[in-house]
Amino acid sequence: MLKKEKLIKSDTIFKGKIINLRVDTVEVVQNGNITTRELVEHPGGVGIVAVTPENKVCLVKQYRRPFDEIIMEIPAGKLEWGEDHYACGVRELREETGYTAEQFVYLGEFYSTPGFCNEKIHIYLAMGLTAGEKDLDENEFIELYEYSFDELMDMVSENKIKDGKTVIGILRAYDYLNRKK
Amino acid sequence: MLKKEKLIKSDTIFKGKIINLRVDTVEVVQNGNITTRELVEHPGGVGIVAVTPENKVCLVKQYRRPFDEIIMEIPAGKLEWGEDHYACGVRELREETGYTAEQFVYLGEFYSTPGFCNEKIHIYLAMGLTAGEKDLDENEFIELYEYSFDELMDMVSENKIKDGKTVIGILRAYDYLNRKK
Numbered sequence: 220m221l222k223k224e225k226l227i228k229s230d231t232i233f234k235g236k237i238i239n240l241r242v243d244t245v246e247v248v249q250n251g252n253i254t255t256r257e258l259v260e261h262p263g264g265v266g267i268v269a270v271t272p273e274n275k276v277c278l279v280k281q282y283r284r285p286f287d288e289i290i291m292e293i294p295a296g297k298l299e300w301g302e303d304h305y306a307c308g309v310r311e312l313r314e315e316t317g318y319t320a321e322q323f324v325y326l327g328e329f330y331s332t333p334g335f336c337n338e339k340i341h342i343y344l345a346m347g348l349t350a351g352e353k354d355l356d357e358n359e360f361i362e363l364y365e366y367s368f369d370e371l372m373d374m375v376s377e378n379k380i381k382d383g384k385t386v387i388g389i390l391r392a393y394d395y396l397n398r399k400k
Numbered sequence: 401m402l403k404k405e406k407l408i409k410s411d412t413i414f415k416g417k418i419i420n421l422r423v424d425t426v427e428v429v430q431n432g433n434i435t436t437r438e439l440v441e442h443p444g445g446v447g448i449v450a451v452t453p454e455n456k457v458c459l460v461k462q463y464r465r466p467f468d469e470i471i472m473e474i475p476a477g478k479l480e481w482g483e484d485h486y487a488c489g490v491r492e493l494r495e496e497t498g499y500t501a502e503q504f505v506y507l508g509e510f511y512s513t514p515g516f517c518n519e520k521i522h523i524y525l526a527m528g529l530t531a532g533e534k535d536l537d538e539n540e541f542i543e544l545y546e547y548s549f550d551e552l553m554d555m556v557s558e559n560k561i562k563d564g565k566t567v568i569g570i571l572r573a574y575d576y577l578n579r580k581k
Contacts, residue, residue: 221470221543223463232414233421235438237516240414240421243465247539254539256465257416259440261516282404284424284437285518286511289402297515327559329567330467331513332521334478335418335442337466338513340564358428358435362402376575378508383521383564386510390571394557 222248224256237261237297261338265308266295266384268326268392269318269345275365276389277316282360291364292382293389295340304328304341312345314354316363321347326391331383340384344392368393403429405437418442418478442519446489447476447565449507449573450499450526456546457570458497463541472545473563474570476521485509485522493526495535497544502528507572512564521565525573549574 224245233240239260246253269277278291296311298304305323312318324344331338355361366374371389374380380389405426414421420441427434450458459472477492479485486504493499505525512519536542547555552570555561561570 221461221463221541223468223470224465235423236436237438238440240440242416245465247541249541250538252539255417257418258466259419259421259517261513264515280402282402283511283514284405284426285439285514285516287404289404290511290514292514328562329564330464330471330562331564332442332517332519333464333466333471333473333563334445335466336440336513336517340513357431358433360402360428360430372575375572376579381509381511382514383510383512383568387564387567387571390568390575391556394553394571398557 259336262298262300263339264297265304265341266293266388267308267312267343267345268388271348278364280362293385308343317351317353318348320345342388440517443479443481444520445478446485446522447474447569448489448493448524448526449569452529459545461543474566489524498532498534499529501526523569
């Protein structure tokens, strides 16, 4: 039978700019075993599938240190602790692409890697875009690209999009727009 | 212009059972700034979309400490460092569900959260299943469920599936099976 584990104690190992690391000691209720669970605390994020008037989707290319690679993603950003995810989505879209949107549709949230991390990523579909000025952080460098949904669906099928939130964003937005028809 | 950051030094803060935590000091090549990047090292994992002879997909329900919630996921597991992901997929499917599969189709890999973590998750579609005995770890408790693709596609659209690899696995498998037709 499934049961929640009982928390015995929680040790914070590291508090960083982006993430904290915690080790929880828990009791597995079914068998009384005591074990530890390593877990990363993250404030969560927002990813935006932004569709231009030409019916193309904006992607951003950027460097990611954990893979030492430059990869393609939907515009996205980290929530400030306690920040509203809609406000964060509006802000990040403008900062990374310069676009503001007439309409933001919430497509839901997912857990990026629930085995060891409490990050929730919220996905928005943004439509009715107006171009404007980007506003990047000092150490943030990105390149903008635009693709049609047909191109993106092929890129996903051919495994050319590596970022999880981008795969989910594209597939969820495509599904949403097609179910509406 | 996009450039890789230059590593100055790498400090390991924590070495755990599942994850390590590292703080890299890097030079942002474009402006010469020195900054730090917090990052979680993870050996990677495998998720399996297993389709039964009745054309249903197996999901497992389990407790996840980071959210203190019981959630629904595809069968999945962590790679041992250096382990082949096909071998891991075969093993995890058998351990969690008892099933062995005649056919494993590789649907590709994705990065669960590349901003701060190097976890890669490989997705397999398993078909031609034969039932057998489960073999769970001592502190692992799961419940098995089976859903049709139609039910799963609705659950994804209604945001009832929270786990990222499960959303990607379902959507990628559905797309793969429909493109084949």
